[in-house]
Amino acid sequence: MVIGAIFAGGIGSRMGSADMPKQYLQLGSKPIIAHTIEKFAVNPGIDQVIVLCPKAWIAHTKDIIKKYLGERANVAVVEGGATRNGTLENALKYIAENYDIDDESVIVTHDAVRPFVTHRIISENIEAARKYGACDTVIPATDTIVDSADGKVIRSIPPRHELFQGQTPQSFNIKELSTVLASLTEDEKEILTDACKIFTIKNKPVHIVEGEVFNIKITYTYDLRVANALLGVAEND
Numbered sequence: 001m002v003i004g005a006i007f008a009g010g011i012g013s014r015m016g017s018a019d020m021p022k023q024y025l026q027l028g029s030k031p032i033i034a035h036t037i038e039k040f041a042v043n044p045g046i047d048q049v050i051v052l053c054p055k056a057w058i059a060h061t062k063d064i065i066k067k068y069l070g071e072r073a074n075v076a077v078v079e080g081g082a083t084r085n086g087t088l089e090n091a092l093k094y095i096a097e098n099y100d101i102d103d104e105s106v107i108v109t110h111d112a113v114r115p116f117v118t119h120r121i122i123s124e125n126i127e128a129a130r131k132y133g134a135c136d137t138v139i140p141a142t143d144t145i146v147d148s149a150d151g152k153v154i155r156s157i158p159p160r161h162e163l164f165q166g167q168t169p170q171s172f173n174i175k176e177l178s179t180v181l182a183s184l185t186e187d188e189k190e191i192l193t194d195a196c197k198i199f200t201i202k203n204k205p206v207h208i209v210e211g212e213v214f215n216i217k218i219t220y221t222y223d224l225r226v227a228n229a230l231l232g233v234a235e236n237d
Contacts, residue, residue, distance in 0.1 A: 001047050001105045002126055003174070004040035005091045008033055008053040008061070008112035009080030021057065022218060023112040024064070028231045032218055033061065034068040035115035041075055043119055045126050046108070050094060052080035052087045053112075085192045092178055101174050106130055109195055110169040113218040116230060122169060124209045129171035132207040136196045138164035139211045167211040170195045180204065 008023045023033040033051075040049045049072075053061050061077045069075070078094050080087040088109065095101065106129040110117060121137055128135035141163040147156045172195065180198050188201055196206045218227050 001099060001101060002045055003095060003099065003105070003107050004043070004046045004049045004122075005088075005107055005109045006033070006037055006040065006049065006051045006112050007080065007084065007087050007109060008051055008057075009084070009087045021054065022224075023053075024057070024060065025218075025224060027115060027218075027224070027227055030068045031064055032115050032227075033112045034064050036110065036112050036117070037065060037075060038069055039115070039117055039119070040108070040110070040122070041069055041072055043122050045123055047074065048099065049075045050091055051075065051077045051112070052091055053077065055079045084194065085189055088195055089181065092174070092181070095174065096178075103173075103175060104130060105174045106171060107174050107177065108169045108171040111217055114168055114215055115218070115227065116212070116214050116216060117169065118212060118215070121209065121211060121215065125169045125171040128207045128209050129173060132205065133173045133176045134171070134196065134199045134204065135207040135209050136170050137167040137209045137211040137215070139167065139213060139215075141165055164208070166194065166196070167215050167217070168194075169209075171209075172199075 024031050027035055037049060037051060040046050051061055058077050058079065065072065065075055079090060081090050091107065106126055108122060108125050125135055125137065141160055144160055145158055145163050146154050147158060149155050180202055183202065184198065192198060199206050214230055216223060216226065218224055
């Protein structure tokens with residue numbers, strides 16, 4: 001079984017929208033989150049989609065899905081966590097309680113505010129997760145990356161050809177992810193910034209899947225303007 005988990009738990013504080021989390025802002029003719037869910041709901045490699053969002057926005061999310069995607073038995077909306085790690089734990093808990101998982105089952109986790117993910121990226125994530133157990137979507141770093149411990153003095157400048165920018169999806173064998181997550185100490189959980197770090201801090205390999213430059217994360221107001229421009233180009237092609 002392959003399950004797509006759309007992480008929509010953020011409140012969008014950096015977007016400057018006090019009334020509405022950024023994933024519900026309009027992108028073209030529909031909310032950002034609707035574009036993202038649709039990519040997973042129609043992908044033939046995905047059996048089930050779980051959307052994890054703030055409790056107060058569950059009903060609104062269901063309304064969006066019904067309005068823009070119609071009645072879909074393969075999309076469920078559940079409460080996310082207070083942190084990204086908490087949202088991941090909620091997803092795994094829901095999966096364990098509602099689906100029959102075997103040794104080949106895969107979870108494809110994705111940011112709700114990355115609406116331009118391609119079917120090629122999703123398919124390669126599924127394949128890599130099945131083959132390797134864990135994978136991350138990345139693109140090569142185009143700028144020089146500067147390392148500084150204090151934000152004041154440069155500590156090192158790593159070779160750019162060894163550096164990549166992380167995107168999503170991040171995908172995993174479900175049983176292996178659950179086992180590794182359960183083995184983390186509380187201190188290790190505190191330093192988690194994304195799901196792949198769960199594997200790297202346990203010295204487990206994470207395979208690389210090639211992303212796309214346009215698979216952007218809509219975080220700031222500027223990003224939303226760029227996204228609308230990208231959408232316009234895509235619709236006119």
